[in-house]
Amino acid sequence: MSAAAETLSVAPQAMLSREQKVEIYRYLKLTRLLEERLVNLYRQTKVIGGLYRSLGQEGTAVGSAYALDKSCNDMIAPLIRDMGAMMVMGATPREMLLQYMAKRDSPTRGRDLQIHYADLKRGFVGPISHLGDMLPVFNGIALASQMRKEPRVCLVYMGDGASSTGAFAEGMNFAAVKKLPVVVIVENNGYAYSTPTSRQMAVEQIVDKAIGFGVNGIRVDGNDVLAVYDATKRAVDLARAGGGVTLIEAVTFRIKGHAEHDDQKYVPKELIAEWSARDPVVRYENYLIDSSIADRAELDAIAKEISAHLDDAVADAEASPMPDPESALEDVYAK
Numbered sequence: 060m061s062a063a064a065e066t067l068s069v070a071p072q073a074m075l076s077r078e079q080k081v082e083i084y085r086y087l088k089l090t091r092l093l094e095e096r097l098v099n100l101y102r103q104t105k106v107i108g109g110l111y112r113s114l115g116q117e118g119t120a121v122g123s124a125y126a127l128d129k130s131c132n133d134m135i136a137p138l139i140r141d142m143g144a145m146m147v148m149g150a151t152p153r154e155m156l157l158q159y160m161a162k163r164d165s166p167t168r169g170r171d172l173q174i175h176y177a178d179l180k181r182g183f184v185g186p187i188s189h190l191g192d193m194l195p196v197f198n199g200i201a202l203a204s205q206m207r208k209e210p211r212v213c214l215v216y217m218g219d220g221a222s223s224t225g226a227f228a229e230g231m232n233f234a235a236v237k238k239l240p241v242v243v244i245v246e247n248n249g250y251a252y253s254t255p256t257s258r259q260m261a262v263e264q265i266v267d268k269a270i271g272f273g274v275n276g277i278r279v280d281g282n283d284v285l286a287v288y289d290a291t292k293r294a295v296d297l298a299r300a301g302g303g304v305t306l307i308e309a310v311t312f313r314i315k316g317h318a319e320h321d322d323q324k325y326v327p328k329e330l331i332a333e334w335s336a337r338d339p340v341v342r343y344e345n346y347l348i349d350s351s352i353a354d355r356a357e358l359d360a361i362a363k364e365i366s367a368h369l370d371d372a373v374a375d376a377e378a379s380p381m382p383d384p385e386s387a388l389e390d391v392y393a394k
């Protein structure tokens with residue numbers, strides 16, 4: 060086997076250090092615990108607007124974003140289920156708590172809800188329920204990077220429902236023709252709100268759509284964080300080397316309703332039980348322990364540390380005042 064072929068056969072995760080594998084765990088656990096705090100705040104009516112969880116999908120969000128390279132100024136267009144990806148890019152729990160509570164000290168200073176905020180320096184835009192519309196936008200960023208010979212790769216997230224839109228089709232076609240440094244990850248979580256995937260597309264597997272656009276396709280277990288990392292790292296490396304677009308289908312499941320207000324009664328209970336048994340956080344804990352990367356005591360200590368950090372962040376967010384009504388129009392319209 061040639062050296063190049065040998066390198067290709069090694070899964071990218073094999074190159075991750077113990078510290079990196081533990082760091083991935085931190086992001087998974089942080090996402091899970093932060094969302095649990097948000098649910099409590101929502102039930103206390105302290106969250107303004109809806110709360111959209113990623114329960115069951117944390118592995119897809121974290122594993123994919125972890126494959127990006129900050130030194131290349133990679134960027135993500137997240138979906139509402141990708142809080143974990145935003146935190147990998149550098150978004151903080153404090154910011155997210157402040158945003159969800161629409162407080163004065165939040166990144167949008169109470170002008171927008173949920174985690175609808177962007178930071179181009181850290182490489183993320185707000186997850187604004189784009190349903191595919193951010194693909195053409197990110198194609199523009201990728202095209203500019205390609206023309207300037209910058210190494211940036213753009214990672215665009217969307218749901219299965221979003222992959223049925225015109226924006227997705229046009230965006231995929233343009234990215235494919237221009238061989239843009241774009242990776243599209245479709246989080247196939249079984250439902251677009253209450254519509255099961257089988258009732259909104261005729262393909263058996265979303266990855267099959269890659270064939271029609273003439274791009275690479277990878278189907279991956281979205282609840283296996285390291286498998287998602289591998290798939291995304293391969294796609295990102297290919298895109299950075301000029302090899303064009305990859306469509307990744309991450310097969311996962313939304314364990315909660317579309318948002319906290321949705322009781323998910325349209326999903327059979329057995330399906331929820333089946334997928335709950337594949338919890339990505341628990342699976343990764345078992346992997347770390349079984350492969351002697353970390354023991355239970357270390358994982359418990361990490362969870363405790365995260366909880367303490369969240370205690371402070373929640374207290375801080377609660378103490379932040381609501382925005383001053385007089386300031387409502389500041390920075391909304393151009394002067």
Ligand SMILES: Cc1ncc(C[n+]2csc(CCOP(=O)(O)OP(=O)(O)O)c2C)c(N)n1
Nearest residue numbers: 140188190217218219220221248250251252
């Ligand atoms: C153009 C448009 N139509 C409808 C909506 C309302 N909406 C927000 S999310 C959503 C379902 C999206 O399903 P999917 O793409 O599968 O992502 P998931 O919520 O399952 O993660 C809908 C209909 C929207 N945001 N934009």
